[in-house]
Amino acid sequence: MPGFEAAFGGWPVPALATTYEGGDPALLERLVQLVDLLEIAPDTIVGSERGQYILRPEVLDEYASVSSRVGLIAHGIGLSIGSFDQWNHDYLRLLDELFARFDLQWHSEHLACTVVAGESLGTMLSMPRTQEALDLVSRRVELLQKLYPVPFLLEHVIQLLPDAPAEFTPAGFLNAITSRTGCGLVLDVYNLECDAHNQGLHIPAFLDELNLAAVVEMHLAGGVQYEGFQLDIHSSITRESTVTLACEIVRRAPNLRAVTFEYLKEAVGLLGHDAICGELQRLRQTVLRQAVLQ
Ligand SMILES: [Fe+2]
Ligand SMILES: [Fe+2]
Numbered sequence: 001m002p003g004f005e006a007a008f009g010g011w012p013v014p015a016l017a018t019t020y021e022g023g024d025p026a027l028l029e030r031l032v033q034l035v036d037l038l039e040i041a042p043d044t045i046v047g048s049e050r051g052q053y054i055l056r057p058e059v060l061d062e063y064a065s066v067s068s069r070v071g072l073i074a075h076g077i078g079l080s081i082g083s084f085d086q087w088n089h090d091y092l093r094l095l096d097e098l099f100a101r102f103d104l105q106w107h108s109e110h111l112a113c114t115v116v117a118g119e120s121l122g123t124m125l126s127m128p129r130t131q132e133a134l135d136l137v138s139r140r141v142e143l144l145q146k147l148y149p150v151p152f153l154l155e156h157v158i159q160l161l162p163d164a165p166a167e168f169t170p171a172g173f174l175n176a177i178t179s180r181t182g183c184g185l186v187l188d189v190y191n192l193e194c195d196a197h198n199q200g201l202h203i204p205a206f207l208d209e210l211n212l213a214a215v216v217e218m219h220l221a222g223g224v225q226y227e228g229f230q231l232d233i234h235s236s237i238t239r240e241s242t243v244t245l246a247c248e249i250v251r252r253a254p255n256l257r258a259v260t261f262e263y264l265k266e267a268v269g270l271l272g273h274d275a276i277c278g279e280l281q282r283l284r285q286t287v288l289r290q291a292v293l294q
Contacts, residue, residue, distance in 0.1 A: 013291045014218075014250065016284050017073065017260040018276075021045060022059030027273050032066045034280045037105065039260055042094040043077040053090055055097050067102060073217075073258070074098055074107040075186075080114040081140050081154075082127035088115055092147075099148060106257075108153035108186050108217065111137065111177070124157045129166035129173040134180070141181040153216050154178075155186035158194040158232045159201075170201065171209035184216035187253070189246045190223060190232065197230040203245070207252070215253040220246055220283065221262040235267040237279045243286055250290040259287050 015036035020028055021044045031038065040063060047056040063072060079091040095107065112124035127133045137154075144152045156174060168176060174185060187210075195201035220243070222236035238246075238261065250256060261283055263276060 014256045014288055015071070015258040016280060016288055017217075017258045018280060019075075019260070019262050019265075020062075021265040022056065022062050023265075024268065025062065027268065027276070028062060028066060030273060030277050031280070032069045034277055034284075035070060037071040037073050037258055037260075038063065038066070039073050039075050039262070040098065040102075040104075041075050041077055042098055043091065044265065046094065053094065055094060055101075060101055063102065071105050072102050074104050075155075075260075076107065076109040077124075078114050079109045080112070081109055081137055082111060082113040082125075082133065083115055084136070085117060087140060095148070104150055106151040106153060106184070106216065107148060108155055110157050111154045111174075112157045123160065125161065126157050126159050127173075128164055129168040129170065131167055134168070134173065134176050137177060138180045141177065141183050145181065145183065151184055151216065153184040153186045155188055155219065156191060158191045158230075159199050163199065169209060170195075171206045174214070175209070175211045178211060178214040183214075184255070185210075185214045186217045186219055187215045187249060188219035188221070188232075189242050189249065190219065190221045190234075190238070192245070193242060194223070194230040194232055207249070212249070212253040213255055215249070215256055217258045217260060218246060218249060218253070218256060218287075219260050219262055220287070234262045234264050235270065237271065237275060238283070243283070246287045247290045250287055251294055256291070259283060 017037035017039050018031055018035050019039045020031055042055060045056050045059040046053050076091055078088050080088045110124050112126055114121055114124055178185060192203050196203050220238045221234040222238050223231050223233045224235060261279055
């Protein structure tokens with residue numbers, strides 16, 4: 001990944017990052033003392049003005065108030081880069097607004113569809129792993145790379161539906177996209193565990209096949225089971241198996257630049273500030289420490 005070496009200039013240890021969606025200044029103040037980067041999900045801070053979707057100014061002001069103390073990255077939800085007809089131009093307008101206000105270090109999205117034929121799915125569906133889908137998503141990645149001046153990363157989502165006939169393996173499809181476009185990956189360790197539980201993904205084989213040099217960011221989260229299905233609802237701290245797997249990946253991913261703990265805003269009341277902050281301290285001491293120890 002020569003592009004990423006040039007872009008990042010070789011940070012010695014991955015940064016610690018977490019999500020923050022605004023409206024909780026006490027939490028924000030504690031987070032900036034613990035993390036190096038804050039993840040902004042543009043779709044989660046949307047308001048409207050004269051019928052137009054905009055980023056809520058009061059939340060942008062919160063990010064601005066800490067931008068001299070932490071770096072900022074963007075992680076989108078609603079671009080729908082995999083939709084066959086068109087992606088979501090409203091999301092691109094939000095991203096334009098964010099880039100106009102802040103120097104983001106990189107931005108990322110999900111390799112998924114959230115809108116099909118104009119209808120919102122209310123969830124994310126993984127893309128078919130075909131040559132046609134590879135061509136489609138690669139064209140859109142290359143356009144994003146032209147539009148925005150920082151690296152772009154793609155994150156694999158959990159597979160909700162049974163596997164369709166495919167021309168690529170899960171890791172092979174990601175490898176094909178990154179080698180063709182030069183984009184990086186967000187490797188979500190909890191998503192891998194969901195796919196292992198729900199669909200029988202063999203994680204060691206997946207990691208052996210995946211080009212780990214393309215992994216720039218790693219996501220950690222905890223979720224719940226519903227009727228036997230492991231859900232990617234980020235409502236708890238990271239379980240031990242996820243941390244163990246993350247430690248292995250840190251040792252094997254030479255261009256990893258950030259480890260991000262994700263939780264939903266709706267889970268903050270459930271978890272409490274102390275648990276979120278304690279989790280960040282634990283991840284720095286365990287997962288990030290792997291990069292120092294090798
Ligand atoms: Fe994500
Ligand atoms: Fe994630």
